[in-house]
Amino acid sequence: MKDLRLKAIYNQTQVFLDELMVPANDRAYLFGDAVYEVLRVYHTKPFLLAEHMARLARSLDAMEIKGVSDIRADILSSIALNEIEEGMVYVQISRGNAPRNHSFYNQALTPNILISAKPFLTHPTLKEAECGITVITHEDFRWGRCDIKTVNLLANCLAQSKAHSLGADDAIFIRDGHVTEGSSSNVFLVKDGTIKTPPLSRHILPGIRRQFLINAFCAEGNPVIEQPIHEEELFLADEVFITSTIKEAISVTMIDNKPVGSGERTIATLARKLIVDRAQL
Ligand code: PDD
8 A cells, every 4th residue: 555654855854744853942933933835736746836936035035034945856856755646735944943032133043944745635625616615704913924924824823713613614804994815815806897806015925826817817808906905895796716825716605694796606716717727737
């Protein structure tokens, strides 16, 4: 039988993920001082690798984490090591190990780089794509640099857990009366044929699927309007959908227990098709 123990690459050394021990003084553990990426693997290949690497470089730069070499070969190795046909790769880069001290000023730390790949034994979102998801709206109580992909996701975890406790699937964050993003996704809405998504700012992650869809819809002759979205617009929309690497594009059927539009899903379905079709190339 095939060995299903996952193999990871930690600081360029191959390890079994379930045996990996990380130092207690890793700043990722002490302060959440780390950045990450999640990539989707289709047919053994990481999709939109260049885009993910560019965002990772931007996150590292914003966090002033230095000394990270090119990790693309390790990403490909982690896919091959685990014989992944369909799955995902998780990349986490922490600032490094140091005695607990808030400031990292003038400390020459060596980043810890974890790359772990996981196969999908069943399709991760087929059911959600068919049925859609329900969401709650939730105060966006995160910090002021949500555009950096750090592992500091406690507020996101609290919001998603709150949604689950209320019987919903996910949460959409609202800041000062405006939609920012989902707990682990970007948000789009459709009203009278116009597709809208909140503009890039320090309050949202520049999602790779978000940008992919902005480009793809533009090429289809239906440009996405990047404009602030008032909370109320969610309840007046014909369609609402969320996007992410893993979810691709998923239609939202209910928000705070109220149905979205008349249940139309044309654009959400097209969004998903645009992603999946490109991934098959
Ligand atoms: N999250 N916004 C947030 C807060 C996210 O965590 C994510 C993705 C996105 C969508 O970004 P992308 O299209 O690049 O996946 C937006 C990943 C999947 C995660 O944390 O698992």
